[in-house]
Amino acid sequence: MSCACKNPFNHDLATENTPMVNVQIDGEWVQVPKGMNIVAAAERFSKFIPHYCYHPKLSVVGNCRMCLVEMGTPKMDANRQPILAADGKPEIGWMPRPQIGCATQVSEGMGIRTNSPLVQECRKGVMEFLLINHPLDCPICDQAGECKLQEYSFEHGQSNSRFIEEKVTKPKNVDIGERIVLDDERCIMCSRCIRFSKEFAQDDVLGFTQRGSHTTLAVYPGKRLDNNYSLNTVDICPVGALTSKDFRFKMRVWFLKETKSICTGCSTGCNVLIGSRESEVHRLTPRENEEVNSLWMCDQGRLGFHEIHDENRLTTPLIHGVKSDWNTAITQLAHQLQGFKPEQIAIIASARMTNEELFLLSGLRKALGGESILCDIISRTGVADGILRSADLNPNTHGAQLLGIANSGKLEEIRSGVTKGSIQALLIFNETPGEAGISLESLKKTALVVNLGMRLNGLAHYNLPSSSFAEKRGTMINGKGRLQRLNRALSAPGQSRDDWEIIRDLKAAVGGGNGIHTVEEAFKAMANVVPAFKDLTIHKVGDLGIDLTLSNSLV
Amino acid sequence: MSCEVKVSKEFESKVDETITHYPVSKRSASLPLLHLWQEEFGYVSNQGVEWIAAKLDLQPINVYELVTFYPMFREQPAGKIQFRVCRTLSCALAGGYELFDHLKKNCKIEGDGHHGPAVSPEGKYSIEFVECLASCGTGPVLMVNDDFYEQVSNDKANELVKKYG
Ligand code: SF4
Numbered sequence: 066m067s068c069a070c071k072n073p074f075n076h077d078l079a080t081e082n083t084p085m086v087n088v089q090i091d092g093e094w095v096q097v098p099k100g101m102n103i104v105a106a107a108e109r110f111s112k113f114i115p116h117y118c119y120h121p122k123l124s125v126v127g128n129c130r131m132c133l134v135e136m137g138t139p140k141m142d143a144n145r146q147p148i149l150a151a152d153g154k155p156e157i158g159w160m161p162r163p164q165i166g167c168a169t170q171v172s173e174g175m176g177i178r179t180n181s182p183l184v185q186e187c188r189k190g191v192m193e194f195l196l197i198n199h200p201l202d203c204p205i206c207d208q209a210g211e212c213k214l215q216e217y218s219f220e221h222g223q224s225n226s227r228f229i230e231e232k233v234t235k236p237k238n239v240d241i242g243e244r245i246v247l248d249d250e251r252c253i254m255c256s257r258c259i260r261f262s263k264e265f266a267q268d269d270v271l272g273f274t275q276r277g278s279h280t281t282l283a284v285y286p287g288k289r290l291d292n293n294y295s296l297n298t299v300d301i302c303p304v305g306a307l308t309s310k311d312f313r314f315k316m317r318v319w320f321l322k323e324t325k326s327i328c329t330g331c332s333t334g335c336n337v338l339i340g341s342r343e344s345e346v347h348r349l350t351p352r353e354n355e356e357v358n359s360l361w362m363c364d365q366g367r368l369g370f371h372e373i374h375d376e377n378r379l380t381t382p383l384i385h386g387v388k389s390d391w392n393t394a395i396t397q398l399a400h401q402l403q404g405f406k407p408e409q410i411a412i413i414a415s416a417r418m419t420n421e422e423l424f425l426l427s428g429l430r431k432a433l434g435g436e437s438i439l440c441d442i443i444s445r446t447g448v449a450d451g452i453l454r455s456a457d458l459n460p461n462t463h464g465a466q467l468l469g470i471a472n473s474g475k476l477e478e479i480r481s482g483v484t485k486g487s488i489q490a491l492l493i494f495n496e497t498p499g500e501a502g503i504s505l506e507s508l509k510k511t512a513l514v515v516n517l518g519m520r521l522n523g524l525a526h527y528n529l530p531s532s533s534f535a536e537k538r539g540t541m542i543n544g545k546g547r548l549q550r551l552n553r554a555l556s557a558p559g560q561s562r563d564d565w566e567i568i569r570d571l572k573a574a575v576g577g578g579n580g581i582h583t584v585e586e587a588f589k590a591m592a593n594v595v596p597a598f599k600d601l602t603i604h605k606v607g608d609l610g611i612d613l614t615l616s617n618s619l620v
Numbered sequence: 621m622s623c624e625v626k627v628s629k630e631f632e633s634k635v636d637e638t639i640t641h642y643p644v645s646k647r648s649a650s651l652p653l654l655h656l657w658q659e660e661f662g663y664v665s666n667q668g669v670e671w672i673a674a675k676l677d678l679q680p681i682n683v684y685e686l687v688t689f690y691p692m693f694r695e696q697p698a699g700k701i702q703f704r705v706c707r708t709l710s711c712a713l714a715g716g717y718e719l720f721d722h723l724k725k726n727c728k729i730e731g732d733g734h735h736g737p738a739v740s741p742e743g744k745y746s747i748e749f750v751e752c753l754a755s756c757g758t759g760p761v762l763m764v765n766d767d768f769y770e771q772v773s774n775d776k777a778n779e780l781v782k783k784y785g
């Protein structure tokens with residue numbers, strides 16, 4: 066596994082060269098990797114064994130009993146050889162009592178029944194106990210619609226309750242972290258969150274206090290569940306006990322459209338689902354990719370989407386601060402740009418842009434004069450946390466280098482050029498002059514300042530509204546050289562347009578047209594000239610991306 | 621957290637010695653250490669939890685789970701004179717609950733004492749229920765500090781309050 070993060074366990078993945086064993090699942094003989102637990106093994110054959118506490122990436126505790134199955138081992142003769150039945154397969158001696166699947170590893174000749182009358186009876190019993198004290202919160206619970214307690218009650222529960230005593234009440238609305246609220250009454254004590262915090266996030270602050278009828282999930286007094294991975298506990302909590310402050314009571318999950326994309330918060334490029342309804346993004350959740358982020362993402366990346374809906378977002382093209390339209394803006398700008406010598410022009414682009422955008426940008430640069438135009442990106446460095454977050458906070462540094470947009474040292478030259486006044490036309494794409502270290506003073510002296518992005522630059526002569534990561538398609542290359550895909554979850558607001566379209570139009574207005582009408586075509590044009598993308602298409606990149614270090618020569 | 625206590629050298633070496641009894645996993649020393657702390661300081665404060673956790677390379681929550689699970693550990697100081705009244709079946713039938721209420725009134729203790737000791741306002745007496753003290757034939761029974769008493773009538777209880785008070 067080349068996953069950026071280290072999972073404490075991978076119960077669902079067999080290590081290479083694990084021998085296969087013959088196992089009978091619901092009457093059918095199949096082969097599964099030796100030692101795999103029964104829940105994971107059965108899943109390979111579309112047999113779903115309901116479970117709460119078992120999680121493929123965390124230690125097994127076997128405390129919820131939801132995964133009970135019937136199990137047997139081969140009957141042995143006097144020579145300790147399996148007794149064979151008429152069909153030549155081993156005869157199975159079934160155990161009289163059910164076993165928990167999550168803590169049982171498959172072995173040669175094992176028999177498993179995942180749905181026998183006894184198993185069904187067990188599930189019904191476990192469900193009845195779990196529901197005894199559970200509050201009737203479903204109508205207002207954020208988990209409703211993706212709650213395992215709801216799902217399994219529907220499938221294995223009963224509609225009437227035999228419980229006439231009083232329910233145990235516990236703390237509700239407990240603030241246990243910067244981003245997390247706990248409802249203890251909804252907790253079914255599976256301990257997933259405790260194990261996640263300890264084993265994955267290395268932040269052992271959660272535990273069960275007052276064990277017994279009043280078992281309470283709690284943080285140690287004075288401590289908080291504040292680590293940068295805390296929101297993953299909300300994802301893995303099978304019920305609505307752990308909720309995200311950011312998402313709480315905002316939206317019923319069944320209204321969300323889920324779009325497969327990637328996080329652009331750092332160069333790890335965690336795979337995500339963008340949960341949106343109409344023109345609003347409501348949450349990001351991690352999407353499984355064992356080569357990148359497994360099942361997780363960091364809180365910073367998860368909550369980074371709010372800038373999309375910033376009320377001050379730029380949504381109309383502006384010329385000298387006056388509302389304009391795209392045609393006028395592009396034509397006028399192209400005309401003005403042609404009045405400068407290449408040496409007078411500079412481009413500050415962003416490694417937060419997609420390959421397609423950067424490729425078209427390099428075309429624009431060529432049309433305006435090529436290499437003599439100074440061009441660079443702004444690098445952003447944070448601290449790698451050894452879990453998922455990378456030190457490089459730009460999601461597409463590799464792409465920017467590969468496409469000749471990142472040219473180390475040039476930013477410094479641009480800065481001094483602007484200060485000296487030798488640069489008279491400055492094009493800034495999805496960055497701010499402030500971050501580039503350019504003072505307002507020198508910016509004011511510059512004859513032409515163009516700002517393409519989501520935010521207004523008050524000193525720019527042209528402000529061109531573009532799209533956020535959730536509003537665009539395209540590709541990026543993460544820090545490990547993996548080519549991944551962004552997909553559009555919603556359309557950009559107002560007159561904002563896709564960055565690649567703006568750049569394409571500008572290029573066409575400056576140096577003549579080219580026949581690129583879709584992102585696919587932009588990728589194709591790029592693949593024709595950039596060896597690293599040879600023979601690839603956006604389609605081939607797929608939902609899980611492609612490792613360019615394997616398939617093509619990535620510098 | 622209530623006021624910090626000073627941990628003496630002697631106490632610490634007793635603790636270190638106890639830890640050596642658990643060579644396979646230091647964590648197993650959690651309970652013995654909690655007992656030692658409570659014997660020494662009267663109750664297990666957060667300071668105690670954190671001190672023990674640090675000794676055993678654990679996180680405080682790991683030790684705190686134990687403190688809140690076992691009724692014998694107290695998170696608050698008990699009274700100087702502690703009554704522990706049995707509430708298991710035989711004693712309950714023999715009047716354990718009545719005895720409990722009587723003592724509470726006599727010592728002016730408020731609070732129910734069902735989960736951990738209830739303490740009188742001046743901190744002198746505390747009372748709590750415990751489970752079977754293994755003298756079921758002679759209920760109701762109770763313990764005053766470490767001393768055991770059988771067939772405790774209200775009069776006998778009054779005498780005990782006087783005797784220890
Ligand atoms: S809060 Fe959720 S994840 Fe944590 S123990 Fe309770 S049910 Fe399990």
Ligand code: SF4
Nearest residue numbers: 328330331334335366
């Ligand atoms: S680690 Fe990086 S890519 Fe992953 S969620 Fe966090 S910011 Fe996004």
Ligand code: FES
Nearest residue numbers: 116127129130167
């Ligand atoms: S999933 Fe097996 S006991 Fe909980």
Ligand code: FES
Nearest residue numbers: 706711753755756
């Ligand atoms: S019931 Fe009280 S001593 Fe056994």
